[in-house]
Amino acid sequence: MPEAESVEPILVDRTAGIGWIRLNRPRQINALSLALRSDFCTALAELQADRDVHVIVISGNGERGFCAGADIKEFAEVHSLTEARQARAVVSWSAAMERVTKPIIAAIHGYCLGGGLEIALGCDIRMASPDAVFGLPEITLGQIPGGGGTQRLARIIGLGRAMDMVLTAERMSALEAKSCGLVTRVSESRDALEYDVRTLASALASRGSAALAFAKEATKASTDVDLPSGLRLEGDLFTLLMSTPERMAAAKAFQNKSNRAPLPLTAAVAGG
Known part of the structure; x- marks a missing residue:
């Protein structure tokens, strides 16, 4: 059984038309536990329903990164394929993101791997700090991306580059990500990222x-x-x-x- 979360895995803030979702498992580089996935879906639904929120921003707490992907400890052992399928259906954050009609901005620093990259791919605008690192390592674990990575990545950066990332599991720097369109903006520094994201989100929130x-x-x-x-x-x-x-x-x-x-x-x- 996975250990209970000692802190809230998701923090939500609302200010000036912006709804901010912060992944909050910094010691695990915000790894996607079942609790985090469930709370993430709930937060998205609540912000979508909030008429005072016009833009949603997703970021990760902690120095090490945005999100390192799935919590391997929770998914290392599968007792039943049926149970695994049902669990995915209940906490499908990929589907939850598709239901959001408001613009979603990803504020990415440090590691953005596996499911973390898939969350970013579900956003409409991806902004990164210079230290951001992107990758889909699932193939090295005998698995494939299961949160939209094989579908969204090719639509964003093209089939050839996407196939390379998925099959080789090689990582991509922030500048490489910008050059192929995986991210559209790279801030001058990590400290500047939140300011830049907030400035853009505020501009969008002021529009209809x-x-x-x-x-x-x-x-x-x-x-x-x-x-x-x-x-x-x-x-x-x-x-x-x-x-x-x-x-x-x-x-x-x-x-x-x-x-x-x-x-x-x-x-x-x-x-x-």
């Missing part, structure tokens, strides 16, 4: 929640549907936003600003 949700939905759909279907979805969502109070207020503010000053040559004009 419906527009954020629809933009996320349409962009994610682009990897799953053909172009005509994607364009129809984009057009439908664009039209639905036309009547929202947030959109009309933004348009009025833009019009008032334009009436006071010449429109810059680089100003974008909404399509449709």
Whole structure:
């Protein structure tokens, strides 16, 4: 039997439209215990339902890393394949992340391995410190990534690079991760990471929640549907936003600003 957690495995904070989920098993590099998985799913559902939260950030406590993956001690011995399958179904954090319509940002430092990388892959924006290290070591343990790694990674960095990472279990540095699109932003230092993440999250939280949700939905759909279907979805969502109070207020503010000053040559004009 796994030992009971001596601390809360997940810490949740809400401030200024941002819901922050911190993985909180620093002595184990935030390894994914069953308790952490369950609390993580609960936290995601609660933040999704909270109308005052517009953006979610996921980070890991402790100096050593974001998350080192599954807690091997809990999964070393399998008594029943049926029980193992049922346990995964009950605490499927991968599925829980798919149900979130709000933008999710991963703030990654240190080790981001196995299930930790799979959590990051489930986020919409991945930001890292220069010391971040990425990898999927499951093949060295006679297993394959089971939290979305084989599916999401190829969609993000391409089939060839993903196949290399999955089959070789070789690790990737923060700069390598940025070069292939695994992360989109690398902060100047670990200390700067939380500031940079909070600044971006605050900017997103200040925007219309419906527009954020629809933009996320349409962009994610682009990897799953053909172009005509994607364009129809984009057009439908664009039209639905036309009547929202947030959109009309933004348009009025833009019009008032334009009436006071010449429109810059680089100003974008909404399509449709």
